[in-house]
Amino acid sequence: MGLVEGKVCLVTGGASNPGLGHAIAHKLASEGASVIVTDVDGEGAERTAAEINAQGGQAQAWAQDVTDEALWDETISRIRAEYGKLDALINNAGIAVLKTLPELTLADYNRQLLVNMTSVFLGTQKAVALMRETGVKGSIINMSSVAALVGVPACSAYAAAKGGVIGFTKTVASETAAEGIRCNTIHPGLIDTNMQRQSSVDNPEEYVKLNDAVPMGYMGPPHSIADAALFLVSDLSTYMTGAQMVIDGGLINQ
Numbered sequence: 265m266g267l268v269e270g271k272v273c274l275v276t277g278g279a280s281n282p283g284l285g286h287a288i289a290h291k292l293a294s295e296g297a298s299v300i301v302t303d304v305d306g307e308g309a310e311r312t313a314a315e316i317n318a319q320g321g322q323a324q325a326w327a328q329d330v331t332d333e334a335l336w337d338e339t340i341s342r343i344r345a346e347y348g349k350l351d352a353l354i355n356n357a358g359i360a361v362l363k364t365l366p367e368l369t370l371a372d373y374n375r376q377l378l379v380n381m382t383s384v385f386l387g388t389q390k391a392v393a394l395m396r397e398t399g400v401k402g403s404i405i406n407m408s409s410v411a412a413l414v415g416v417p418a419c420s421a422y423a424a425a426k427g428g429v430i431g432f433t434k435t436v437a438s439e440t441a442a443e444g445i446r447c448n449t450i451h452p453g454l455i456d457t458n459m460q461r462q463s464s465v466d467n468p469e470e471y472v473k474l475n476d477a478v479p480m481g482y483m484g485p486p487h488s489i490a491d492a493a494l495f496l497v498s499d500l501s502t503y504m505t506g507a508q509m510v511i512d513g514g515l516i517n518q
């Protein structure tokens with residue numbers, strides 16, 4: 265029996281491969297969950313679900329822009345109708361626009377807050393409502409970053425959003441703890457996904473430098489974050505809420 269057998273889990277931003285949502289969706293499905301994968305890239309999300317189903321797991325996918333409140337309502341209604349419950353929401357979808365302070369426009373700033381932070385509010389509010397309605401002691405995982413905990417050049421707006429996710433998560437955790445609904449953040453360091461590869465596409469040497477910057481000597485594999493998500497969704501972590509899990513190969517332990 266898998267660690268999350270019978271649990272219904274929604275993973276946002278699950279199209280990108282290699283990507284954290286992709287890895288989390290695979291991991292949860294391999295441990296017995298029914299997984300719903302969404303992404304603004306609907307075809308990519310379908311590909312992830314098809315891979316999972318081909319490996320004997322249970323997944324379906326649809327397009328969802330996490331900044332759109334009406335699409336959140338549709339997503340949660342569809343999960344209620346098709347599964348009758350939601351055990352876990354992994355608010356993973358995100359973007360990084362790396363610009364130093366003088367380069368950053370108001371539009372860049374607002375976009376990062378919208379995709380990385382406001383989306384987390386929308387998803388969490390609606391998922392918690394369904395969990396309460398159905399009496400599920402669910403788990404919400406909000407993807408933050410080590411950039412919310414230490415200063416990283418060119419990340420000010422990204423860090424503002426990811427830092428906002430911490431305070432939001434802790435507050436929700438305090439509002440839902442008595443019902444057994446848990447809300448935690450994960451703080452990845454440098455993880456080898458399309459997001460990291462994209463950020464160094466114009467500067468391949470940067471990719472090598474990123475690996476060298478990690479005390480363990482390499483960027484984290486996506487499964488390192490998926491393993492943490494599995495733990496937070498599973499009943500191994502039922503006493504854990506409002507917590508921050510840093511997974512970074514020692515990056516900020518310097």
Ligand SMILES: NC(=O)c1ccc[n+]([C@@H]2O[C@H](COP(=O)([O-])OP(=O)(O)OC[C@H]3O[C@@H](n4cnc5c(N)ncnc54)[C@H](O)[C@@H]3O)[C@@H](O)[C@H]2O)c1
Nearest residue numbers: 277280283284304329330357358409452454455457458459
């Ligand atoms: N990779 C890292 O090193 C790292 C470090 C810290 C935090 N994170 C966070 O982890 C999460 C996943 O990152 P990743 O590295 O897998 O990135 P990625 O770029 O590889 O994947 C992100 C996915 O989110 C989707 N997405 C973007 N905007 C969306 C929207 N509006 N609606 C729905 N989907 C949308 C993209 O289509 C993509 O599939 C992000 O929140 C990111 O900020 C990543």
